[in-house]
Amino acid sequence: MGELSARGLRADESEAFFGVFSDAFLNDSLRSAAAGGLYGPTFRLERAHGVFDGDVMIGGTGRIEQEITVPGPAQCPLAAVTAVGVAPGNRRRGVLTALMRAQLDALHGNGTPIAALFASEAGIYGRFGYGIASYESHLVVPRGAAFLPTVEVDDRRIREVDREQGVEIARARYSAVAADRIGWLSRSDGSWEARVLDWPTVRSDLGAPRFAVHPDGYAIYRAKREWTPRGPAYQLHIAELVATTPQAYAALWRYLLDFDLVAEVHWRKAALDEPVLGMLANPRAVDRRVLDALWVRLVDLDRALMTRRYAAPLDVVLDVTDRFCPWNEGRWRLRADASGSATATRTEDAGHVSLDITDLAAAYLGGSTLAALARSGRVVEHEPGTLVATSRAFATDCAPHCQEGF
Template identity: 50%
Template sequence: MTTVTPRIRSLTETDFDAFHDATSSAFLFPATDAARQRERDLFDLRRFHGAFDGDEMIGGAGILSKNMTLPGTGMRPVAAVTAVGTTPDNRRRGVLTGLMRAQLDQLHNDAAEPIATLWCSEAGIYGRFGYGLATTRFFTTVPRGATFMSTVDCGSDRVRELPREAALVAFKEVYNRVAPRRIGWLSRTDASWEQWYLDDEQQRGRYSPMRFAVHPNAYAAYRVRSNWTISGPRHELVAHEIVSADPVSHAAIWRYLLDIDLIGEMKYDNLAMDDPLPHMLVDYRAADRRIGDALWIRLVDVDRALTERRYSAPAALVVELTDAFCPWNAGRWRLTVDADGVAQVRRTESSPDLAMDVADLGALFLGGTSAVALAGAGRVKEVEPGSLVRLAMAFATEHQPSCAELF
């Protein structure tokens, strides 16, 4: 394909329909009225860009203004990148690169959020723009009726199924209590709740409308696909979201889902890496799990980004950083962490202790990727012996990061 130089600009209100049509085409789905209306509610003209070939919009990308729970500091502003796409007949022509350049330059020049994050459609795309894989998730299948260990306490509170509107009121109350304590979780506006819980026919596919299970300290939303076999019903339950505030409510909501009649098995594609579910089961293998990528993190301005979180151990390290896409980050940085986990980051000419690319630093940022594993893969280079362990200890977190929603 011939590389083009697309004209990239911020969008206006009159661009919305063209943007929605272009990005829907990029993902090979029709543009529905329900999705169009909910996306319009999220459409922030200052933060969405379009790529144009002449007057035709051939791609787009947007940023949602979010807060994310970071290690030790709670919810902090991040740029949640969304709706990135190029129309099928314009791929591999430089469009995506132009959109990423416009986004990151704007964030840097405006001294806006120092951290960008996204979910990606294909895992090989965003590393070249400095994004690193920061969290992973389990795609999980569990048979109906899977037995819990006798030590598991499900409490005495009842789980009830409620209509959508009443359920979402309860969901929001629980989520707002839980999200500030879970690394990687995002703030949600009313518009983002509506987008995440969009339930039109395109979203359902072959599954039922969404159902809503509510516990005083937990909730679950799920769909069901019919499967009547000669030996009886073995419907498939697919959880959309499962949130719990404590171990008892976590056990209770899972017990409810696993005991629903007529179900053969349940699936959940966003189980946190350290979720206790497998350890709750008598048969550990009953939770059949596959690992997939989840959040990718891009440190837009390294010096500002690294001070946004707290660290688990004191450290004094010089990191030599490469960043081909955002060269203002390249060079040597001194990371100094005090006994309270507070960091200072300064430019330095001192000899490096470690060397890595900005994408690898993004992968480390939430504590979900091992510095030792990256070193073993040849992506982090230890220059000064012992510095890798110090780096790993500083970035370690109490629990694994995750993200409750795709955006």
């Protein structure tokens, strides 16, 4: 085995890159899907990195440049990390560490404040400074599930439209909502196709995307046909559901739940506090599973902390450890005013709260509280009262949520 080296990739190395990705996940369909434009124009190979054993690529990681809505709400540049893989037979050689090192150094160099990913295995990315910043609910709701009588359903007609019309309508509705929803991503040219409409095509058991359009929202869903000796038992799989009013949200759910031939409605990327959970007359009717979703990495702590807004005034010194990105390590004074705007500057003052960068990342979007992390022994308070004040300043009214994969 030769000496390992990590570097940025050239445009002619696409086949090798996606070959490593496909082999790492033991999924040949990823190779063909990638060759056919799985990531679309949003993915540029010159932003990817590879690790080489001599001339052979044995590991790779890419990123998509987006913006993410952070508490405020405010828009923050994001490196959406994707296609991370190490070729079989090369584990335990430091390949992933070299990939993360190269990628985070590049992000630090170009000024990207935060990175995020969906982790294939939950034990991998904490050692590189990523923390669980949001959770998602996998929901299965039976057909016909009744709402509480207090739920107001907009009775304006919902209509099915073709893909061209659906995308045009969805673009406008999504833009009106995404800027206020913590964890939602911007969608540049190609994002709709790559991450929403065509991404699930690797699941061959689902039909083409269908569009249910309301004057104040839309649902994109796919059908899984199923026939049993007792009759039809189709599943509807929600890819995305967006509404600008609670009444439109209720109407879209009612439409899906009352569909003929259907036994269940599935949504694998619902929010932790998805409103439908509080709308049902019988909440036990829902089969719900909660899993980690976005893992966030604060690449440059000061710029990341100053991009978001805070729920209460704050003046605290954070003593931060960051073994993988030493430029973040040390004591930082975080000051937030009554408007929520903040400054983060280095200081020699004693720390009020000690924590690792992973824990700061976990609290960054409001998905975890610093107070809860302290109860787990991960955050330490040195000045009485500062932990609660800091935790409340980082808190948000709604759980962060990202309803698309990358």
